[in-house]
Amino acid sequence: MERIGVFVCHCKLMAYMDTGTVVEAISKKPDVVHAAAYEDLCLAPGLEQVKDTIKNEKLDGVLITSCSPVLHQEVLRQAVTAAGLEAHQMQAVDIRSQNGVKENTERAIEAISSALDKLKASLPPVRTKVPITKKVLVIGGGIAGIRASLDIADGGYEVILVERTHSIGGHMIQYSETFPTLDCPQCIETPLMTDTGQHDNITIYAYSEIEEVTGSIGKFKVKIRRKAAYVDWDKCNGCLMCIEKCPPRVLSEYERYLDMPKRQAHRRAIWVPHAQAVPMRPIIDKDHCLYFTKGKCRVCEQACPSKAIDFTQQESFVEIEVGAIVVASGFDLMPKSAIKEYELDKDILEGIEFERILCPAGPTAGKVIRPSDGREPKTVAFISCCGSRDPEHGVPYCSKVCCMYLVKMALLYMHAVHDGQTFIFYIDIRTTGKGYEEFVQRAVTEDNVLYLRGKVSKIFRDGDKIKVWGADTLTGKRIEMAVDLVVLGMAMLPSEGVKELADKLGIATDEHGFMVELHSKLRPMESSVPGIYLAGCCQGPKDIQDTVAQGGGAASKVLALFAQDEVILEEAAVR
Amino acid sequence: MRIEISTETLYSDFVKKVEAISEQTLISCYQCGKCSAGCPMCFAMDLLPSQIIRLAQLGLEDDIAKANTIWICASCITCSVRCPKGVDLARVMEALRLITSRKNIDQVQIPEIPKETIAQLPQVAMVGGFRKLTA
Numbered sequence: 065m066e067r068i069g070v071f072v073c074h075c076k077l078m079a080y081m082d083t084g085t086v087v088e089a090i091s092k093k094p095d096v097v098h099a100a101a102y103e104d105l106c107l108a109p110g111l112e113q114v115k116d117t118i119k120n121e122k123l124d125g126v127l128i129t130s131c132s133p134v135l136h137q138e139v140l141r142q143a144v145t146a147a148g149l150e151a152h153q154m155q156a157v158d159i160r161s162q163n164g165v166k167e168n169t170e171r172a173i174e175a176i177s178s179a180l181d182k183l184k185a186s187l188p189p190v191r192t193k194v195p196i197t198k199k200v201l202v203i204g205g206g207i208a209g210i211r212a213s214l215d216i217a218d219g220g221y222e223v224i225l226v227e228r229t230h231s232i233g234g235h236m237i238q239y240s241e242t243f244p245t246l247d248c249p250q251c252i253e254t255p256l257m258t259d260t261g262q263h264d265n266i267t268i269y270a271y272s273e274i275e276e277v278t279g280s281i282g283k284f285k286v287k288i289r290r291k292a293a294y295v296d297w298d299k300c301n302g303c304l305m306c307i308e309k310c311p312p313r314v315l316s317e318y319e320r321y322l323d324m325p326k327r328q329a330h331r332r333a334i335w336v337p338h339a340q341a342v343p344m345r346p347i348i349d350k351d352h353c354l355y356f357t358k359g360k361c362r363v364c365e366q367a368c369p370s371k372a373i374d375f376t377q378q379e380s381f382v383e384i385e386v387g388a389i390v391v392a393s394g395f396d397l398m399p400k401s402a403i404k405e406y407e408l409d410k411d412i413l414e415g416i417e418f419e420r421i422l423c424p425a426g427p428t429a430g431k432v433i434r435p436s437d438g439r440e441p442k443t444v445a446f447i448s449c450c451g452s453r454d455p456e457h458g459v460p461y462c463s464k465v466c467c468m469y470l471v472k473m474a475l476l477y478m479h480a481v482h483d484g485q486t487f488i489f490y491i492d493i494r495t496t497g498k499g500y501e502e503f504v505q506r507a508v509t510e511d512n513v514l515y516l517r518g519k520v521s522k523i524f525r526d527g528d529k530i531k532v533w534g535a536d537t538l539t540g541k542r543i544e545m546a547v548d549l550v551v552l553g554m555a556m557l558p559s560e561g562v563k564e565l566a567d568k569l570g571i572a573t574d575e576h577g578f579m580v581e582l583h584s585k586l587r588p589m590e591s592s593v594p595g596i597y598l599a600g601c602c603q604g605p606k607d608i609q610d611t612v613a614q615g616g617g618a619a620s621k622v623l624a625l626f627a628q629d630e631v632i633l634e635e636a637a638v639r
Numbered sequence: 640m641r642i643e644i645s646t647e648t649l650y651s652d653f654v655k656k657v658e659a660i661s662e663q664t665l666i667s668c669y670q671c672g673k674c675s676a677g678c679p680m681c682f683a684m685d686l687l688p689s690q691i692i693r694l695a696q697l698g699l700e701d702d703i704a705k706a707n708t709i710w711i712c713a714s715c716i717t718c719s720v721r722c723p724k725g726v727d728l729a730r731v732m733e734a735l736r737l738i739t740s741r742k743n744i745d746q747v748q749i750p751e752i753p754k755e756t757i758a759q760l761p762q763v764a765m766v767g768g769f770r771k772l773t774a
């Protein structure tokens with residue numbers, strides 16, 4: 065390059081260096097034929113100036129200093145290519161620094177000089193055109209994955225939805241009712257689940273996981289592992305007669321292993337998670353099935369009218385090719401055992417466990433009873449920030465939804481047990497969603513939910529009661545209370561196995577395992593790899609509203625990609 | 640009474656001293672109250688441990704001096720172990736005690752202690768106590 069132009073952007077936000085000196089120093093560099101300071105290069109008039117100068121000065125190389133190349137590079141590049149140059153003939157360089165004017169100026173000159181060297185050495189990138197396979201893989205069938213799948217499928221493209229449990233629905237379907245409007249998931253989520261199951265453009269691989277991913281945007285090759293269900297799902301008609309006769313009673317993962325009186329929350333060895341499962345297909349739990357463990361029984365086989373039971377079934381693999389991937393692998397809760405000063409006890413529950421007990425479609429049909437003795441609890445304490453906001457013992461971040469779901473459950477409990485009393489121990493009440501603050505106010509004034517400000521220090525059983533040691537920092541008094549039931553607002557973590565999944569996809573995760581978005585404010589749905597998008601709690605704790613919005617957002621990204629027929633992949637050339 | 644909070648009180652020598660001696664950053668306490676909730680000596684304190692560190696954050700030295708809390712604290716470190724922010728409150732308490740002792744003020748007037756009390760106190764406690772509480 066022999067005719068290089070250097071454009072030093074200088075807006076009011078960047079009045080921290082002596083641009084005159086910078087321009088003077090740079091204009092003396094070899095091959096620099098134009099160097100000048102401009103105001104607001106990122107705006108249309110500034111971009112026009114760049115274009116005009118490229119033409120008038122017959123520039124063959126352009127160097128632009130701007131505040132954030134990440135954000136501005138694209139418009140700058142467009143302006144430069146519009147003026148007839150190739151993209152590699154431009155470099156954008158960030159010259160912001162936080163020191164005194166003199167040092168900033170020196171640093172800027174240094175940064176521009178090395179960027180000039182880089183510019184001169186740059187080669188045209190190697191470009192390959194990849195035709196886009198207009199199919200999408202969605203990983204995770206929670207509300208995020210469901211929303212994304214439906215939106216893409218409605219857009220006319222084929223969706224392959226991979227869910228590792230044997231029904232879609234995610235955590236939401238386990239809840240009693242959802243804040244802030246108190247509609248039940250069985251009413252608002254099941255229609256979407258059914259729609260997903262019936263949609264012509266959606267194929268669900270339930271009880272399946274991602275084995276391997278290769279390729280890149282436009283053309284990913286994915287190997288899916290279908291775990292052995294020991295039931296031929298193609299033959300099975302979902303009548304569930306197999307389950308009725310199955311002898312073992314086992315604690316159920318869907319019921320969070322709740323051990324309720326009269327084994328209300330137990331499942332059989334052959335089982336479906338719940339009555340609205342999609343797909344409605346059972347699996348055999350090999351560890352508890354009498355045939356697998358003791359070599360006899362086969363009652364399910366006899367009961368099945370479709371001859372679908374297959375004790376010899378092996379896991380199988382499906383290979384697909386897709387143009388884009390949406391990751392919606394959701395969250396898990398931090399285990400209760402993580403907090404040593406809160407005892408492990410049948411009547412000390414985490415959020416989802418209590419949701420199951422409150423849930424009309426749950427194991428107790430919504431009758432609120434204690435797991436230990438089946439009695440109706442008359443006093444319930446809810447504990448916020450269990451593991452969240454605790455950089456010393458847990459995670460430093462706020463899990464965002466616990467404030468809301470704890471008060472929701474307190475309110476639902478009061479609706480079920482009219483002579484009950486609830487207490488919520490909190491540090492700060494965070495209710496920033498639409499209608500959230502009003503929800504809390506309603507719970508306090510209409511449903512007698514009493515807030516106590518202080519983090520709980522110890523929880524332990526004392527005879528028939530659970531003792532809670534807390535504080536009310538507002539009165540400056542220490543609190544000791546004996547309640548019937550305790551509910552812990554455990555921190556939200558990324559779902560188990562997230563690291564392995566991210567590694568297979570080649571996408572970045574943060575120190576907690578949440579998937580990293582390309583830009584926290586401006587590109588929240590894009591992962592660090594082009595063509596792989598993020599939705600829901602896999603990217604960070606959030607409520608259903610935000611999850612659904614992000615699911616729809618990720619779908620729109622995929623639809624925008626699929627509106628084109630090919631992507632141009634650029635790879636840096638090597639000498 | 641309104642308390643006065645200003646740059647001077649917030650960055651006073653007192654605050655600096657507490658931080659230097661305890662090697663803790665006072666402002667990292669976010670006032671969750673867990674120290675108070677778990678403190679086994681709280682029953683005898685007139686202000687809660689969480690209130691003491693709040694007063695220290697604000698540089699309100701006199702209010703701390705008026706309370707009995709720092710003297711009741713038994714340094715059992717339950718608070719330090721459970722603090723979500725990793726603030727070693729036991730060390731802050733110790734720093735506050737040290738600062739008070741180093742003022743070389745007679746906290747007790749030995750002649751005024753009733754004979755019966757002296758008779759009840761073990762000698763070691765008296766000697767130790769006088770060392771801490773007298774100039």
Ligand SMILES: Cc1cc2nc3c(=O)[nH]c(=O)nc-3n(C[C@H](O)[C@H](O)[C@H](O)COP(=O)(O)OP(=O)(O)OC[C@H]3O[C@@H](n4cnc5c(N)ncnc54)[C@H](O)[C@@H]3O)c2cc1C
Pocket residue numbers: 203204205206207208209226227228229232233234235236239241242243244272273274392393394395396397415416419465469472559560561565599600601602606607608609611
């Ligand atoms: C107790 C509790 C109550 C709540 N109540 C409310 C409420 O009332 N209102 C509200 O707005 N929000 C509420 N929330 C928040 C709400 O649960 C989340 O916003 C929502 O569930 C997030 O949906 P998701 O699809 O991102 O994740 P999930 O619901 O976790 O779904 C993820 C899905 O992906 C699957 N999966 C995970 N990893 C893999 C993998 N590697 N391969 C394949 N599949 C995988 C999982 O099996 C699961 O089906 C509550 C949260 C809790 C903990």
